[in-house]
Amino acid sequence: MTSTSTETAAPGAGREFRTIGVIGLGTMGAGIAEVFARAGHPVVGVEKDEESLARGRQYLEHSTSRAVKREKMTEAEQAELLDRITFTTALKDLADTDFVVEAVVESVETKKAIFRDLDEIVRPETILATNTSSLSVTEISTANGSPGRVVGVHFFNPAPVQSLVEIVQTVVTEQSVLDDATALVTSLGKAPVVCGDKAGFIANTLLFGYLNHAVAMYEGRYASREDIDAAMRFGCGYPMGPLALLDLIGLDTAYEILETMYRQGRDRLHAPRPILKQMVTAGRLGRKTGRGFYSYEAADSPAVVADELTPSADQKPQLRHDIKLVGVVGTGTMATGIVEVFAKSGYDVLYVGRSADKVAGVRAAIEKSLDKAIQRGKLEESAKAEVLGRLTGSTSLDDLAPVDIVVEAIAEDLAIKTTLFANLDEICRQGNGGAGAILATTTSSLPVIECAQATSRPQDVVGMHFFNPAPVMRLVEVVSTVVTSDDVTETTRALCDRVGKVAVSCGDRAGFIVNALLFPYLNDAVKMLEAHYATADDIDLAMKQGCALPMGPFELLDVVGNDVSLAIQRELYLEFREPGFAPAPLLEHLVTAGYLGRKTKRGFRDYSAR
Known part of the structure; x- marks a missing residue:
């Protein structure tokens, strides 16, 4: 079959890229070969033996068949694409290629051996690239007689779908090689970013430091796996929680990347947490083995199933305190949002501000918010009067005497907050044989225990950290101190559920979870x-x-x-x-x-x- 080919002329150096070599046709290598073939390039795909070659061909056939099923490619286009790829087990067949990408196993010695062999095969002007995700491109390049023509070109999995490609330059990479490789990647419709040769490059360096910290949080039993993951999904809008993401990546892969990053940078935050090594040793590698931080229906299944760590339905938090009247202290954006959340959920709310103007401002802001919701069809006109009817504003803290829970949302100043809690302690209902009022703080970073110790009932004080804007963001971090009563923590979580929020529990230390x-x-x-x-x-x-x-x-x-x-x-x-x-x-x-x-x-x- 005759097919059109693409020639990419790079700026400055005048290189023309026509034929592309791909060494290694595993999931990643096959994906890279598909990307180049889709762009019209003839591709020479190399594997170590016939069995691996057949598997690589199968990867490509399956991937392109899925594209046909999704109507993103016709059967004729699929046939034409596959026809552009030559499958071989001989490195010498790369002799006429203009650009070679190595995508074999993450082993420095294996990669160096390939780059050493390529010295005798390809033309002097051919650019050599490694798709390593964490190994030293500089070390790999030293195996070649012309290390200046070696560059890292790190595609993300799956390569046909993911648009990011990290272009990694070493201290000896020629500028023309860097420019030409970047231009070639751009011509594929990808989004290249240029960085230096440091373990993890950009994305993995930042991502795996964060993932390792989440593992440390879980390992220290600071929060449950479900709460850690929910916190980052609902608090930051991340598509997956960190522990679920590690299960998807593979704990063995994560361990190796962190180990490589630590060896190169000696940053203690990149030292793989001990529990990672234990889980890898036990064969709990994540989705691919059916068990990692979570348990899955079967190996390679995305379906999470209950295990011994999964909370049972009987453990769902209940309201151990009767909550009817909610108090809120503050008139800023956060306080106003919290007032709106409770009022829209059917609770009567008494809110306190420093002046009549500020109190009026809360009501006006909520009225405006409700009008916007009505205009967008998210709220019935009749509901507006009901919500506003549940609001009572005051300039006197003493009016909070009858509330069942008071939520403080004032300035992030510890001295001001502790003074307020000392006042609330005197004003709000004490237990005296029954359930006293719960005193909650929305602080995002200050120690809740300091607020608790300003009262005579620290067991009734809890952190209730809403995220801004409170009516929109679903997460609330429920922060328990060493003296917070279990009933108070459970009631606060149950209350969050009643107002449509996702509550996560954690201890009282800086930063909480998110x-x-x-x-x-x-x-x-x-x-x-x-x-x-x-x-x-x-x-x-x-x-x-x-x-x-x-x-x-x-x-x-x-x-x-x-x-x-x-x-x-x-x-x-x-x-x-x-x-x-x-x-x-x-x-x-x-x-x-x-x-x-x-x-x-x-x-x-x-x-x-x-």
């Missing part, structure tokens, strides 16, 4: 930028395209506010005394300069012209 996992990852991204390892745009693109995150780290930092981020990172560092948690100097400098993000029109990016 911030403790999120902000070290953001701090690592700042350090990566600070080291000139990659640009902010490329780091953001890598995390959005490679990890399917809703925002890149620098986009998120500018939205959150660099001053807020710095304050949280400082709290984490002071609490855990972990050197890797020390705020990146660049973050400190930006805050000192007043570059706080979108709110000041300047952060990691300039928003003045937008």
